[in-house]
Amino acid sequence: MSQKVAIIGAGLTGLTTAFYLRKQGVEVTVFEKADRVGGVIETCRTDGFTYENGPSTGVLGTPEAAELIEELSDLCRLEIADEDAKYRWIWKDGRWVALPSGLLGGITTPLFSFSDKLRLLGEPFRKPGTNPNESLADLVRRRMGKSFLKYAVDPFILGIYSGDPEKLVTKFALPKLYNLEQKYGSFIGGSIKKAKEPKSERDKKATREVFSLEGGLSNLIDALVQKIGSERLILNAADIKVSAEESGYSLSYNQNETVHFDCVVSTVGAWALPEMFPFLATDKLTSITKLPYAKVVQVSVGFRKWEGRELKAFGGLVPFCENRRVLGALFLSSFLKDRAPNGGALISTFLGGVRKPEMVKLSDEDIKSIVAEELTEMLGLTKWNPDLMVVNRYQHAIPQYGAESEQKMKAVAEIEANYPGLLLAGNLRDGIGMADRIKQGRELAELLIK
Ligand SMILES: Cc1cc2nc3c(=O)[nH]c(=O)nc-3n(C[C@H](O)[C@H](O)[C@H](O)COP(=O)(O)OP(=O)(O)OC[C@H]3O[C@@H](n4cnc5c(N)ncnc54)[C@H](O)[C@@H]3O)c2cc1C
Structure with a gap:
């Protein structure tokens, strides 16, 4: 294929698409408005803690996810969570209850x-x-x-x-x-x-195990960038506008640069489409931009010395009816290697979501004190003395595939049929998990190559 492809967005979807296109020698350019790649994936390392802003783990739910990591095995290594990740706790009436996995547990559980x-x-x-x-x-x-x-x-x-x-x-x-x-x-x-x-x-490769990458998820992103070639990535690409031409598309960015492409793949959120594609009929785009997103606050908390209850589980989830101020917490250091110093703990806590969107507006101090109060009680701590506490807010964390979905999918199909070579993808369709994103990225590349 001697065609030129533009990919908008250097998150997991865009980079996976670019990787598979490059494997077939296709000329790709990835445009990213931020000054870094990875989208919501970002691993941070400090003082013996390795924590993630955004997602911390995925489920190996598609063969494509396993295959991508296999293909990058010279640069990064899959990490499968320890046995502890098989257990999940649910908060009920002031205590944690293990979610039953078998028939007997299902019969005896108080849940x-x-x-x-x-x-x-x-x-x-x-x-x-x-x-x-x-x-x-x-x-x-x-x-x-x-x-x-x-x-x-x-x-x-x-x-x-x-x-x-x-x-x-x-x-x-x-x-x-x-x-x-x-x-x-x-x-x-x-x-x-x-x-x-x-x-x-x-199909057996889709084991449904909990996974990360050794040393953190950014190692997957870095490996993809190395394979794609950083010269094919344009960071800080502001004000991207695409227009349809008689043959192909022209893409302008930073207000003075314009490049011609045969195909354009968008992997950005639904809300960003109208500005980027002014030629698409507004009524068609409306069915897509109606897609709501959950607003989420994520807080990474690290302890050099853990003195609370034993955290032998993937994490604890809090049903809405229990009326707490956190949605749940993942006990990352109990099932992933080297996430916290020996004897310590790394926990990722979530607040907000579609039923409490106002939480993203709280100040860092308010969020930290809520997390302190909630986790002290729920995780059996006698004092609150974390060595790490990092707050991240996501205004468009997770798309909610609701009543608008059928119309949205129709609109995407119509636009793609009317504009050959234009693909509207990303997590506005086809699943929200990292394994879904990788699957979509590979399918987009295969479609373009066809
Ligand atoms: C807090 C949080 C927790 C999560 N937890 C999990 C989990 O536990 N397990 C799991 O499997 N998944 C999880 N997810 C979901 C998963 O991380 C995402 O589905 C996946 O990483 C999204 O990849 P993406 O490339 O589709 O989108 P993104 O990562 O959002 O990438 C899109 C890229 O497009 C760029 N962009 C946006 N607008 C423009 C523009 N106008 N011009 C140019 N570039 C633009 C963005 O800057 C970004 O880099 C979580 C997500 C969040 C936010």
């Missing part, structure tokens, strides 16, 4: 009501839903009962989407769960049948 446990026996026999735009909350209430929604799905959704199950549409937000019901008629029966189905060697 779910007796009637819902009985109801669960009937789950395999309930009819599949017929509304493709059914909310996750409605789906769970219908198949499993209210207490499962409150103490399993709600905290799970807070952990992934910082979202509200009443507003997320299952088909778009959790397509695997939606397909389980649609294809097999039941979550329980479907999971059992699916586990028994033979898997290709490639």
